[in-house]
Amino acid sequence: xxxxxxxxxxxxxxxxxxxxxxxxxxxxxxxxxxxxxxxxxxxxxxxxxxxxxxxxxxxxxxxxxxxxxxxxxxxxxxxxxxxxxxxxxxxxxxxxxxxxxxxxxxxxxxxxxxxxxxxxxxxxxxxxxxxxxxxxxxxxxxxxxxxxxxxxxxxxxxxxxxxxxxxxxxxxxxxxxxxxxxxxxxxxxxxxxxxxxxxxxxxxxxxxxxxxxxxxxxxxxxxxxxxxxxxxxxxxxxxxxxxxxxxxxxxxxxxxxxxxxxxxxxxxxxxxxxxxxxxxxxxxxxxxxxxxxxxxxxxxxxxxxxxxxxxxxxxxxxxxxxxxxxxxxxxxxxxxxxxxxxxxxxxxxxxxxxxxxxxxxxxxxxxxxxxxxxxxxxxxxxxxxxxxxxxxxxxxxxxxxxxxxxxxxxxxxxxxxxxxxxxxxxxxxxxxxxxxxxxxxxxxxxxxxxxxxxxxxxxxxxxxxxxxxxxxxxxxxxxxxxxxxxxxxxxxxxxxxxxxxxxxxxxxxxxxxxxxxxxxxx
Numbered sequence: 001x002x003x004x005x006x007x008x009x010x011x012x013x014x015x016x017x018x019x020x021x022x023x024x025x026x027x028x029x030x031x032x033x034x035x036x037x038x039x040x041x042x043x044x045x046x047x048x049x050x051x052x053x054x055x056x057x058x059x060x061x062x063x064x065x066x067x068x069x070x071x072x073x074x075x076x077x078x079x080x081x082x083x084x085x086x087x088x089x090x091x092x093x094x095x096x097x098x099x100x101x102x103x104x105x106x107x108x109x110x111x112x113x114x115x116x117x118x119x120x121x122x123x124x125x126x127x128x129x130x131x132x133x134x135x136x137x138x139x140x141x142x143x144x145x146x147x148x149x150x151x152x153x154x155x156x157x158x159x160x161x162x163x164x165x166x167x168x169x170x171x172x173x174x175x176x177x178x179x180x181x182x183x184x185x186x187x188x189x190x191x192x193x194x195x196x197x198x199x200x201x202x203x204x205x206x207x208x209x210x211x212x213x214x215x216x217x218x219x220x221x222x223x224x225x226x227x228x229x230x231x232x233x234x235x236x237x238x239x240x241x242x243x244x245x246x247x248x249x250x251x252x253x254x255x256x257x258x259x260x261x262x263x264x265x266x267x268x269x270x271x272x273x274x275x276x277x278x279x280x281x282x283x284x285x286x287x288x289x290x291x292x293x294x295x296x297x298x299x300x301x302x303x304x305x306x307x308x309x310x311x312x313x314x315x316x317x318x319x320x321x322x323x324x325x326x327x328x329x330x331x332x333x334x335x336x337x338x339x340x341x342x343x344x345x346x347x348x349x350x351x352x353x354x355x356x357x358x359x360x361x362x363x364x365x366x367x368x369x370x371x372x373x374x375x376x377x378x379x380x381x382x383x384x385x386x387x388x389x390x391x392x393x394x395x396x397x398x399x400x401x402x403x404x405x406x407x408x409x410x411x412x413x414x415x416x417x418x419x420x421x422x423x424x425x426x427x428x429x430x431x432x433x434x435x436x437x438x439x440x441x442x443x444x445x446x447x448x449x450x451x452x453x454x455x456x457x458x459x460x461x462x463x464x465x466x467x468x469x470x471x472x473x474x475x476x477x478x479x480x481x482x483x484x485x486x487x488x489x490x491x492x493x494x495x496x497x498x499x500x501x502x503x504x505x506x507x508x509x510x511x512x513x514x515x516x517x518x519x520x521x522x
Contacts, residue, residue: 003471004076006065007462009265009455010084010176012115012286013037015060018458019068019077022471024482029455030067032060042109048119048367048376051109054090054098057180065251074251079258079469080184080243081236081461083268084176085116087151087199091159091170096182096189099169110163113176114155117287117324117367119376121158125149128157131218132210139201139210144304148374150324152200153210153218160221167221172228175199177262185259186244193233194263197308198320202233204309235310236261236268237475239468260468265457266291266320267312269426271475272460273451274483275312278421280410282448283457284429284436286331287370288402289322290409292418301416303372304409313475319418321409324376325367326402327429332366333398337391352396353435357499360384360393362401363511369405372412377522381514399436400500403443404507410444423448424486426456434490441490443500453484 002021009016019028034056036042042051069077090098090113099111114120128147132139140147147154156173159166175195182189196202201210208231215222243257266289270281275293283289289305293316301307305320312318325332330345337343361383368376382394410420423446429436430450441448453459463478472478 003078004072005462005465005471006068006077006080007458007460007465008061008080008082009458009461010057011265012085015057015064016455016458017064017068018455018462019072020459020462020482022466022481024484027072028068030064032063034060042112049109050115050118051112052115053112054100062250069252074253077253077257078471079260079465081260081465082177082180082262083265083457083461084180084262086175086177086195086264087155088113088116088176089152089155089173090114090179091166092172092174093169094171096172096174098179099166108166110159110166116150118155119149119368121149121154122376124157125154127218128153135214137206139214141300142203142308143198143201143306144371145302146374148370149376150370157219157222177264181240181259181262184243184247185241186246187241190238190240190261191230191233192262193235193308194267194311196233197311198306234261235314236263236464237314237467258465258469260464267318268460268464269457270312271463271479272453272456273424273426274479278419280420280423282406282423282425284326284425284427286326286328287322287324288326288406289320292319292413293317294319294418301418303412305371321371323364323402323405324370325364329364329366329398329402333395348392348395349433349435351392352399355392355396357496357503358393358396360389360397361506361510362397363514364401364405371409378515378518381510383510399439400503403440404504406440407443407504424451426451437490441492442496443504445492445497447492448490449486450488451484452487459484
């Protein structure tokens with residue numbers, strides 16, 4: 001009888017579970033949409049405030065795990081792995097409980113998880129960047145040299161500054177991936193190397209997190225907060241513990257089930273795709289994450305979201321970049337057009353795909369720019385419109401803009417001495433939109449392979465569960481045994497690639513000019 005593993009993938013809109021065997025056979029999947037998030041509660045897009053209630057996560061865990069176990073032999077489940085969005089942290093009390101789970105904070109957005117795309121902490125990020133460039137240690141050097149409002153310390157400081165009640169009750173700030181794994185195991189968290197290194201300026205060379213002296217200088221409200229956090233971090237193959245009796249009873253599982261360490265969705269998605277050195281794995285959804293690994297790296301790569309030893313594969317340096325909006329841009333345009341009625345996005349895409357490459361040019365900064373060189377002040381641009389411009393023309397330009405933004409990230413990797421031999425893609429858009437993927441292949445001028453699994457991130461989490469539970473000896477063995485392979489490949493079309501080469505240069509010129517103009521008024 002084959003061992004079974006569960007991978008939990010907490011995305012922006014829903015949590016998914018996959019049940020797989022030790023040799024990668026997918027037995028079942030289940031998806032649960034966050035009910036409060038779906039109703040738009042606790043968020044304000046106009047202010048870039050995006051918060052999620054921990055009850056959405058807890059309800060989702062029970063629903064999807066029970067869903068994948070229907071008709072299965074639950075006694076064969078050996079491990080559970082978890083990935084989440086990030087940086088998505090939350091203020092917790094002295095017991096490590098998210099404040100929003102306490103009655104007095106149940107409706108307070110500042111007591112909830114601050115979703116990755118929340119940009120309310122732009123000011124705090126700027127202050128961090130300013131101080132670290134004057135400090136004796138540049139704590140951003142392994143995070144691309146630019147700290148983002150999407151990340152841990154900016155969000156923590158923003159919450160402390162703007163909510164006195166939360167500040168008084170807060171005894172720590174915990175990443176989603178750390179809280180879920182600790183909660184399932186019924187014990188203290190084991191901080192994720194992935195989350196800490198990429199988002200919290202953790203690095204072994206300076207003893208972990210930024211110093212107490214630095215944090216107190218940044219703002220006295222942070223004085224003493226470092227001691228409430230952590231010094232050591234752990235890679236995702238290290239078990240956090242085993243399933244707590246409470247959760248074992250809820251789910252119908254054994255307390256012997258191992259809980260693997262947590263990590264971010266894109267990093268585990270890269271593992272689910274079977275990443276190797278020289279491969280760029282693009283996780284394409286509402287935003288994008290671009291992941292690479294290298295056996296060693298003797299310099300810091302500028303303008304990305306960090307390079308962290310063991311954040312993707314233990315023993316290798318993990319590199320992360322990405323775009324703050326990708327599918328979100330297409331969804332925005334659909335909402336924009338749908339003011340007077342419903343819009344069929346599939347029809348819009350089909351009409352856009354039938355058009356030749358046009359003169360309308362857009363910048364993909366609808367939610368700021370994550371990389372290269374984080375700047376959340378930036379906003380989207382659509383240029384080249386005239387009285388003959390149609391909605392499909394604009395939609396095509398938006399798709400091209402996301403491909404151009406992705407190309408600029410790849411160019412930064414290459415320019416920093418990180419070669420790209422091949423490109424792999426996972427995620428909903430990669431699986432569902434041939435038009436978007438063909439555009440990316442044409443712009444990249446490289447073939448792009450799409451992973452076969454619809455749940456590559458959850459599959460990666462299940463791979464780590466297999467290692468944490470002892471089913472496989474290490475993550476390389478797990479990837480070899482459980483990898484789903486690929487079922488699509490997009491080859492660049494030479495006639496489009498030549499046109500896009502010129503249009504990409506226009507994109508870069510427009511981007512440089514608009515960034516200067518926007519920043520003049522900040």
